[in-house]
Amino acid sequence: MVATPARLLLPTAARRLLGASAARTTARHLSTSPPARAVLYDHHGPPDQVLRVADVAPAEIGDRDVCVRMLAAPINPSDLNRVEGVYPVRPPLPTAVAGYEGVGQVHALGPAVDSLSPGDWVIPSPPSFGTWQTYIVKPATAWHRVRADVPPHYAATVTVNPLTALRMLRDFVNLTPGDTLVQNGATSIVGQCVIQLAKLHGLHTINIIRDRPGSEEVKNKLKQLGADQVFTESQLDIKNIKSLLLTLV
Known part of the structure; x- marks a missing residue:
């Protein structure tokens, strides 16, 4: 697909927004994720008023978990609708991470994960958790591997x-x-x-x-x-x- 959204948090822009200096290396096994930053909201309202950028504590990487370094995440109208509280499906509050789609790179794996490898590109499957953050830890079953030879903004927007x-x-x-x-x-x-x-x-x-x-x-x-x-x-x-x-x- 060559259609792309009007606005996209690509790697450079995302790091500038979040003030992150994400490591470029990957590791097979880590006990916790690296320090991360995320775009959060504690209550519904206009995005420019309720969104905030904050540090996120490292998350424990369980035996079947995968730590993913986000590469790109789009800004869809539905993302903003969730923040506003008018979308039918919304994450629980307080302290929800914004963003629904995105593509990331496997940074580390739990010791029982054999379906993915460090460096793989993955997308949330199904898209169901906040992607506007620098690192995400979720079970391996929450990720779907995609080709890494396509532009990141294509991979980041394929699911919706x-x-x-x-x-x-x-x-x-x-x-x-x-x-x-x-x-x-x-x-x-x-x-x-x-x-x-x-x-x-x-x-x-x-x-x-x-x-x-x-x-x-x-x-x-x-x-x-x-x-x-x-x-x-x-x-x-x-x-x-x-x-x-x-x-x-």
Whole structure:
């Protein structure tokens, strides 16, 4: 997937935010994680008012635990909604760590872990704990190994938007190669993922975007991703939209 979120805590930016000097080395066995910093909140409210950066005490690494040094974590609207307290699924308070997705590198392993190795890249599976911190200790079963030869911002964002797009294509209608689908909001990350997945599976897409400055540039970008047709809302402001769409199929 080439779609990326608008804002991403990449390694340099994350270290600047957290003031961390994370070690670049990995170790097979440690009793505790290195000292870490995290973005925390103790109660719900506007993110710019309730989020705080704080030191986190080293966590014990159990026999089946994995200590992961975070490499990148995105800032999704759902992350902010959790902080605000308006998202259906929220971590318990007080002292919750923000962040839901991300990619990290295995820093150390418990002695009973044989499914991962130091240096492996991993993502939370499923995404269910705070990723806006420099080190995380969780059971090995909470991590899924991913390829380390892809950009970190791709790996960090694979679990929410791309999988949402995949389920939209698979869970409601039995689409087969050659079928055509119509979507609005095509410039969203999910929309861009729909375009790429549809192209990969031989599906055609008719995409609708908002009227805005630079819309022609946006159209070209979506077509480069694999979109067959891209229209602005004003282009479809006609009486018989169904007939128009049928001529494009």
